[in-house]
Amino acid sequence: MRTPALILAALVAAPPLAGQGQAPSPAQQAAVRARQELFRAKRVPREAGFRVFIVPDMEGMGSAVDIHEVIAGNEGERYRTLTSPDYWDRFRLLLTKEVNATIAGARTAGARSFVVNEGHGGNMFANVLPWDLDTAAILVRGFPKPLVMVTGIDSTFGTLMFTGAHANAGSPGVMAHNFAFDSFTVNGKKLNEVGINALIAGEMGVSVSLVSGDDVLLAETREMIGGDFVPVLTKRAVGRMAAITYSPARVRSMLRTAAAEAVRREMRGQIRPFTMARPYRVDFTLRASYPDSVVTAVAGLTDFKLEQTGARSFRLVTDSAREMGYLLDTIEQVVLR
Numbered sequence: 468m469r470t471p472a473l474i475l476a477a478l479v480a481a482p483p484l485a486g487q488g489q490a491p492s493p494a495q496q497a498a499v500r501a502r503q504e505l506f507r508a509k510r511v512p513r514e515a516g517f518r519v520f521i522v523p524d525m526e527g528m529g530s531a532v533d534i535h536e537v538i539a540g541n542e543g544e545r546y547r548t549l550t551s552p553d554y555w556d557r558f559r560l561l562l563t564k565e566v567n568a569t570i571a572g573a574r575t576a577g578a579r580s581f582v583v584n585e586g587h588g589g590n591m592f593a594n595v596l597p598w599d600l601d602t603a604a605i606l607v608r609g610f611p612k613p614l615v616m617v618t619g620i621d622s623t624f625g626t627l628m629f630t631g632a633h634a635n636a637g638s639p640g641v642m643a644h645n646f647a648f649d650s651f652t653v654n655g656k657k658l659n660e661v662g663i664n665a666l667i668a669g670e671m672g673v674s675v676s677l678v679s680g681d682d683v684l685l686a687e688t689r690e691m692i693g694g695d696f697v698p699v700l701t702k703r704a705v706g707r708m709a710a711i712t713y714s715p716a717r718v719r720s721m722l723r724t725a726a727a728e729a730v731r732r733e734m735r736g737q738i739r740p741f742t743m744a745r746p747y748r749v750d751f752t753l754r755a756s757y758p759d760s761v762v763t764a765v766a767g768l769t770d771f772k773l774e775q776t777g778a779r780s781f782r783l784v785t786d787s788a789r790e791m792g793y794l795l796d797t798i799e800q801v802v803l804r
Contacts, residue, residue, distance in 0.1 A: 500770060503613065503770075503793070506612070506613050507613045507793075509619075510619070510621065511582050511605055511607070511619040511621075512605065513580075513623060514579070514580035514605075515579060515580065516577075516578065516579025516580050517577055517578045517579055517580065517625045517626075517730065517733075517734065518578070518579075518580040518581075518582070518623055518624040518625050518626075519570070519573045519578045519580065519581050519582070519624070519625065519626055519628060519726075519730065520582050520584065520617070520619070520620050520624045520626070520627045520628070520668075520673070521566060521569055521570070521581065521582070521583045521584070521604075521627075521628045521629075521630065522583075522584050522586040522616050522617065522627070522628070522629050522630070522632075522664065523562055523565065523566050523583065523585065523586055523587065523594075523595060523629075523630045523631050524586045524587045524629070524630070524631040524632050524633060524660070524680075525537040525558065525562055525587040525589060525594060525631050526587075526631065526632075526633035526641060526642035526643075526644075526680075527630075527631040527632045527633040527634075527640075527641065527679060527680030527681055527684055527701060527702075528558075528561060528562055528565055528630065528631030528679075528701060528718075529561065529565065529631075529701045529702065529712060529713055529714075529715050529717075529718030529719075530558075530561065530702075530712050530714075530715055530718075531558055531561075531631075531641070531642075532641055532642075532702075532708050532709055532710050532712070533708050534549050534642060534708065535549060535550060535551040535553065535554065536551065536553050536554055536557075536558045537554060537558060537587065537589050537594075537642070538550050538554060538589050539554060539555070539589050539590035539591075539594075541590065541591065542588060542589065542590070542591060542803055543802070543803055554589070559594050559595070559596055560596060560599065561715050562587075562594055562595060562631065563595050563596045563599045563600055564599075564715070564719055565630050565631060565679075565715075565718065565719060565722055566583055566595060566600065566601070566604070566630060567599075567600065567601045568718075568719035568720070568722040568723045568726075569628060569630055569677070569722045569723070569726045570583075570601045570603065570604060570726070571601070571723050571726075572722060572723035572724060572725065572726030572727040572730075573628075573726040573727065573729070573730045574603075575723075575727045576726070576727040576728070576729075576730035576731045576734070577730060577731075577734065578625070578730050580603075581601065581603055581604040581605070582604065582605045582606075582607065582619055582620075582624075583595060583600065583604045583605070583606050583607065584606075584607040584608075584616060584617060584618055584619055584620075585606070585607065585608040585609070586615075586616040586629070586660075587631070588610070588799070588803065591609065591610045591803070592608055592609055592610040592612070592615075593608045593609055593610075595608065607619050610799070610803065611796050611799065611800050612796065613792070613793060613796055614667060614789065614792040614793070614795075614796065615646075615792060615795050615796050615799060616660065616664050617664045617667055617668055617792065620667075620668055620671065620673060621671060622671040622672050622673065624668075624671075624673050625673075625730075625733050625734070626673065626674060626675075626676040626677075626729060626730065626733040626738070627664075627665070627668045627673050627674065627675050627676070628675070628676060628677040628678075628726065628729060629661050629664075629675065629677065629678045629679065629680075630677075630679045630699075630722065631679060631680065631701070632659075632660065632661050632678055632679065632680040632684050632688070633659075633660070633680055633681070633684055634659065634680070634681065634683040634684040634687055634704075635657065635658075635659035635660075635687055636648060636649050636650065636651075636659075636754075637649065637650070638659075638683050638684075638687060639683055639704060639707075640680075640681050640682075640683030640684050640687075640704045640707075641681050641683075641702065641704045641706075641707065641708065641709070641710050642707065642708065643683065643684075643707065645659055645660055645663075646660060646663075646795055646798070646799065647753060647754060647757070647761075647798050647799065647801075647802045648751045648752060648753060648754065649752045649753070649754050649755055649779075650750075650751060650752045651663065651749075651750075651751045651752075652749070652750045652751070653666065653743055653747050653748065653749050653750075653791075654743055654744060654747060654748050655748070655750075656691070656743070657691065658691055659684070659687060659688060659691065661675070661678055661684075661688050661691075661692070662688065662691040662692055662741070663791070663792075663795070664792075665691075665692045665741040666741055666742070666743060666747075666788050666791075667788040667789060667791065667792045668740065668741075669740035669741040669742045669788075670740075670742065670787075670788040670789070671740075672740055673740060674695065674733065674738040674739055674740040674741065675692060675695075675696050675738070675741065676695075676696055676697060676729035676730070676732060676733050676738050677696055677697045677698075677699065677725055677726055677729040678696050678697075678698055678699070679698070679699035679700075679701055679718075679721075679722060679725070680699075680700075680701055681700070681701060681702045681703060681704045681710060682700060682702075682703045682704060683704050685698045685700060692741040693739070693741065695732075695737065695738040695739055696729070696738065697725045697726075697728050697729045697732070698725075699718070699721050699722055699725045700721075701713065701718050701721075745786045746784050746785060746786050747783075747784070747785055747786070747787075747788065747791060748782065748784050749782065749783040749784070749785065749791055749794075750776070750780065750781070750782050751780065751781055752777070752779050752780045752781075753765060753779045753780075753781075755779070757779075757802065761801060761802060762778070762779050764801045765781065765798055765801060766781075768794075768797060768798075770797070771783055771790070771793075771794050771797070772784070772785075
C-alpha cells in the first residue's frame with residue numbers, strides 16, 4: 468500500500484477524472500485509486516448514543532415538482548439552464564427544514580447522534596444549508612465521495628433514514644430516475660436508489676426505518692426491500708412534473724412523528740436489514756440520453772471487473788455491496804461535469 472505522502476502527491480499531480488468528452492486516461496484512473504486509498508478509510512466521528520444516518524434527496528420532498536426547483540445549474544453542460552431562483556432561495560431551505568424535522572422526531576424517541584449525508588446531486592451534493600441545519604448533526608457534503616449517498620455509514624449506526632426520495636427510472640413518479648441508469652438490477656431484482664443504498668447498509672447490519680417521498684416511490688420501495696420501514700407520503704404523483712401535494716409544514720409534522728416511530732421500532736428490534744444472496748450479479752444500462760462517450764468511458768474503467776453485455780449495458784459480479792457503491796461513485800464522476 469502507498470504511504471500517505473505518496474497518495475497526497477498523486478492527488479495533487481494527477482488530473483481529475485474525465486467527463487463526458489473522453490474516456491479516463493491511465494493517469495486519471497491512477498488518481499482515482501489514490502483517492503480510494505486515502506478517502507475510503509475515513510470515518511465519521513463517533514458520538515455516544517443511538518446513531519441515526521439520514522440521506523436527504525430533493526425530488527421526493529414536499530412541494531417539489533419541477534426540475535428547476537432542485538438543480539443548481541453547475542452540475543454539467545446540459546444542466547446549465549435547469550435552475551431557478553426558487554432552488555437557491557426556497558427549496559434548499561425547505562430541504563433543510565425537512566432534515567431538521569426528522570432529527571427532532573428521532574431525538575424525542577431517544578436518538579442522540581445524527582449524521583446527514585447529502586444525497587441529491589444538485590449543486591454537486593451541496594444542497595442542505597449548513598448554517599440552518601440542526602447543530603447536533605454532522606454533515607457530509609460535496610462530490611465525489613466514496614459511497615455517494617451513504618458515505619460514512621458503518622455498523623455502529625442504529626438506523627438509516629431517507630427523506631425526499633424519488634421513484635425508480637421508468638416509474639411514473641415525480642422526477643423519477645436512478646443515478647446514471649435506465650435500469651439497475653441485483654440478482655435480477657430491480658432496485659431504486661433507496662434499494663441500492665439499503666443493500667450497502669444492510670451488509671453492515673444497518674436497516675432502513677424511514678422513507679419519505681411520493682406514492683410511487685413508497686409503493687415500489689416496499690416491494691423491493693420489504694415493508695418494515697415507516698413511510699411518509701409527501702405527495703401523490705399525477706405526472707412526471709406534477710403532484711397533489713401537502714403543505715411544507717404538514718410534511719415536517721409527519722416527518723417528526725414518523726422519525727420518532729422509526730427509532731422506537733429500531734430500538735425494539737422490529738426492523739430487519741435488507742440483504743440479498745451473494746455473490747451480487749449487478750446489471751445496469753446507462754441512460755439512453757447520454758452520449759456514446761459516456762459508454763466508452765465506463766467501458767474503459769479498469770478498477771472494476773465489468774463485462775459489457777450490450778450497447779449500453781454492463782455486468783459486475785461481486786461479493787461486496789461496498790464495491791457496488793464505489794462503482795456508482797466512479798460512474799457519477801464520469802457523468803457529472
